[in-house]
Amino acid sequence: GAQPVPPPIEDTSMKLVNDAAHPWMPLLPGQQRGPCPGLNTLASHGWLPRSGVATPAQIVTAVQNGLNMEYRRALEVTYAAFLVNGNPLTNLLSIGGLSRLTGSAPPTPALASGLSTHGTFEGDASMTRSDAALGDNHSFNETLFQQIVDISNKVGGGKYNASAAAEVRFQRFQDSVMRNPGFFFSTPRFDTAFIETVFPIVFFVDGRSTDASLDLHVMRDFFQNSRMPPDFHRRGTPSSGSGPEEDMVMNAHDYVPGFNNGSGTCVFLPPPASSSHLVAVNSFVADPNFMGTQTDVLCSLYEKFVNTTRELYPSPQGDLRVALNKNLDNFFIPVSSRCAQIFPFP
Template sequence: MVGFISFVTLAIALAAPVTAFPAHVSLAGLSREELDMAMSGFGPYSTPPPPPGPLEFGGTKLVNDAEHPFMDPKDTDIRGPCPALNTLANHGYINRNGIDTPSNIVRAAMEGFNMHNNLAKFTCYSAFVVNGNMVTDLLSIGEKSAKTGPDPPQPAIVGGLNTHNVFEGDSSMTRADFYDNGDVESFNETLFQGFIEYSYRFGGGRYNLTAAGEYRLKRTLDGIQNNPTFTIASPRLFSAYSESVNPINLWVDGRQDDGQLRLDHARSFFEAARFPDDFHRPARPMTADNEEVVLAAHPIEPGGNINGVNTYTVDPNSPRLPDKCSIYEHHVNYTLRTLYPNPTGNLLDAIRANVHYFYTSVQERGCTEIYPYGRVEDGENNAYYASPDFPEVDLPDYGTFPYPPVDLPEYCDTPAPAAVEAAPETAAEAAPEALAT
């Protein structure tokens, strides 16, 4: 993980402002940690609640509805590098100020985008345990914020999703690399034009898995050739490929249901962070398993530039993309342990709970649960989270349309320039040998 350790050790914790102590909370019997938390306006500590289970109804429905109108964010609201989370905030599925709990974010990802419960938990908790405040149970979807509560001891950063190389990372489709100017959250029109170009060249004017495979390779090569600090090792490896397929899985209208993303809809999400008018979420809970289709188009070994541009070197210690169990284990045993080497008290309890919630996202894959800080003291009951009796999810049959395909109106993105026709069929010939498996 190139540059990760040096970044963490140089991170400076920001002191949270002290607010008036809530009158309804008693000081009696509070531990030192609980008193610190209460005096900061966040109340006494309690073990964070578990994530929600699957939706009761898992089919398509209108999500750009009267209960979730689009509103431009206020100047004080936080937005970040993830267009999907920005969209959920702009429509009120999560707190419009950009600060929310991981369990609410999981619920919103399922409600707004019909993201599969396990994928929502995997994505959210992998980010939360490194970027969020586990004691207050709050996460910023963008920049670091005192609104998430007092910082734990360094080298923990609680930096929000803008933090480079722990979840956000290089080779985004529509956001610049951190190396370029440090701005990882602003929409980049130049990169989006590349997205459009590849969608025309390889997707017939739509963004699909074929276009995704080629554009993922292009953005990786862009990083290798232009960014001396470029890395696409774990944990960025997972989020990079999720970013490639999630627009196909989550942003295609559920009544269309064909894996072909309209470019006007892509712009609406990427640039405006807004559901298109009359947008219906996907027809069934969506996983990101088709990221392996994108990887197979141009297999890439995880790694990064180690000595300037064009020095891409495979990282033998980074888990490979298809192995979600190893990604979970590496994230917990390496990334998390680097940030939290010796947690105690309430922080330790919160970490144990959240690491377990993260594990539930890969439990069905047969992964072994990891206890990076040991099992709980009694040695008997480590079940922070027992799944309730969820109702059966009402799903349409796979491979069928819940409604007839809709007639798609014309949209305004112009075709790629004529120069594209003379470009190589793919960028694969320019790939360094180190990329290939």
């Protein structure tokens, strides 16, 4: 069954987090890792269960303790993910793929299949993971990482900074427009894709550094090996990740939320040079419904995850319904000052 949200952590100061109690350990068979280098790294250092299967409360506490993510952002992201990819009956979520450790699943169409599940939280145009339609959406991809290296060398002076993030985001967007016929880049993905590129600068740079740029070897270790540098200190103030860097990445190029619709007309890019392209690629159009019924971006994201939960659980009964409602209440807590609560299972 569901649990209440954990309290915020008390000590949010800078501190050593790759410490004796949290050594990196290599992956054992059956342990889950997935599309998120933040959670993968926390699991490989034992801030989360090394199995990669955890309760939402464990995740909320671990992202604060291990990387100093702000409490409200931790609640928002974790309960969104838990509602669409977690198992409400056992209160467990896999940070990777489907795992026996999450217990027996609720009836379909519920997924309860972990963060690697495409299309509910995980989405297209990721930094180091392929689009699901084009390959593996959860494993580190060396080709994509080399593109980050190249861009960082060109515009970041050899490091990954906000300027590099802006160009990485645009390159990944363009690549998906041109190669993924089913490319989807509207809510929730439109909201997560920009901040995701800033997270490495905010959370993977050592707290003792005043430099808002990330060494590429350190970046690789987090993204590929789920590993913190020796002596790694978390940042000295909690952060949501939002701020001037995210705005910079969003405003560096023209974006609208939307998707490839197969029409063959694209609002951004010239027609494909080669006729070997599938007809459905390069057909990006704006999504007229990306805000749902909301006017505030945060509330539209909230509404989207609630509506997805409703689709995954058409008529939940008994303990399942109680657990879903508790987790929906938990998900509402971080947005309660801005949004109206939605009750899909009254």
